């Protein structure tokens with residue numbers, strides 16, 4: 226730990242600039258129009274595998290860039306920092322860790338090279354259900370083995386990018402909860418090909434932001450037995466294994482949002498003249514922006530520490546969770562400071578602030594609510610009694 230630095234290497238700085246430059250080819254009007262139409266960024270997303278960015282975490286032997294969590298974090302942060310929305314493609318980065326760590330050699334050889342080139346998209350992650358929410362072990366979707374197949378039945382809620390993805394990582398119960406020792410046993414992960422999967426109905430949900438989110442209905446959907454990832458019944462542990470990566474990457478989405486808000490607010494506060502001077506000269510406008518900037522910088526330190534611990538193969542749970550919480554809160558505060566600085570224009574679509582504000586809000590709630598991050602810190606970091 227003593228040699229851990231928080232400055233980026235030359236290569237990481239170059240990556241940051243390159244991602245930002247690529248993203249700048251997609252101007253605010255592009256994202257605004259998609260938001261208005263609730264459409265997926267079909268032109269932007271393929272640029273990322275083309276540049277090797279979405280394959281950052283895939284090892285070279287499977288056609289990826291073999292980079293670390295810090296690089297993956299930089300990529301997502303810069304997409305949001307540029308004014309775009311990394312939610313269109315961020316899941317691939319944190320889902321594929323489960324396949325890498327627990328998938329069979331055959332699964333890795335079959336899927337990872339194609340995911341690396343962008344030929345296949347693994348953007349859908351099916352965990353949440355209408356009746357279980359944050360309490361994942363209570364999920365009711367079942368996958369029952371019948372010969373060489375599993376038959377899937379149940380409902381999923383808020384599952385994003387299903388219509389834009391070829392593959393989905395699905396968590397389902399393979400052994401009823403009353404037949405297992407621990408409620409975390411008996412859940413299994415499947416890597417399923419959802420292209421034209423019979424028995425899967427997808428109902429798009431119109432959300433506050435453009436997020437390609439859906440309700441799913443599995444009605445005797447049959448998937449090949451080889452779709453199982455790792456051992457049957459161990460799926461919950463596999464998903465938990467991927468949580469630190471998810472937290473670090475989502476924190477990076479938020480940091481990018483926060484930086485965008487601050488730059489936008491500073492620029493506007495410097496040029497908008499009211500009562501004969503730039504509004505940014507007033508402490509009532511300036512201080513919330515300065516405060517949000519400090520919070521973003523502090524959250525960045527925690528995110529960077531978490532990513533570096535992760536890349537060093539050291540435990541990073543507390544840091545990854547704290548980074549997710551701090552970055553989501555800091556981005557939200559930066560969003561409010563940005564809206565306040567813009568006055569009425571903060572609510573006008575053509576300024577993009579209201580769009581980013583809606584997008585940034587999500588990360589206080591999903592993929593895990595900040596309440597549950599506090600519960601994790603209270604219980605696992607500070608040793609206080611369990612609340613649930």
Ligand SMILES: Cc1cc2nc3c(=O)[nH]c(=O)nc-3n(C[C@H](O)[C@H](O)[C@H](O)COP(=O)(O)OP(=O)(O)OC[C@H]3O[C@@H](n4cnc5c(N)ncnc54)[C@H](O)[C@@H]3O)c2cc1C
Pocket residue numbers: 349350351352353357358359360382383384385386432436438587590591592593594595596597600612613
């Ligand atoms: C736009 C969007 C996209 C999403 N995409 C996906 C996806 O792709 N895949 C997927 O699987 N899921 C996805 N989700 C679901 C998301 O992960 C869940 O919404 C989230 O995990 C919370 O579950 P819930 O909404 O059922 O809330 P609930 O679990 O019902 O919780 C409701 C509220 O109660 C609080 N609460 C519950 N228990 C406690 C407790 N013990 N202590 C303190 N507070 C508590 C929560 O923090 C929350 O504020 C998405 C959600 C959204 C909004």
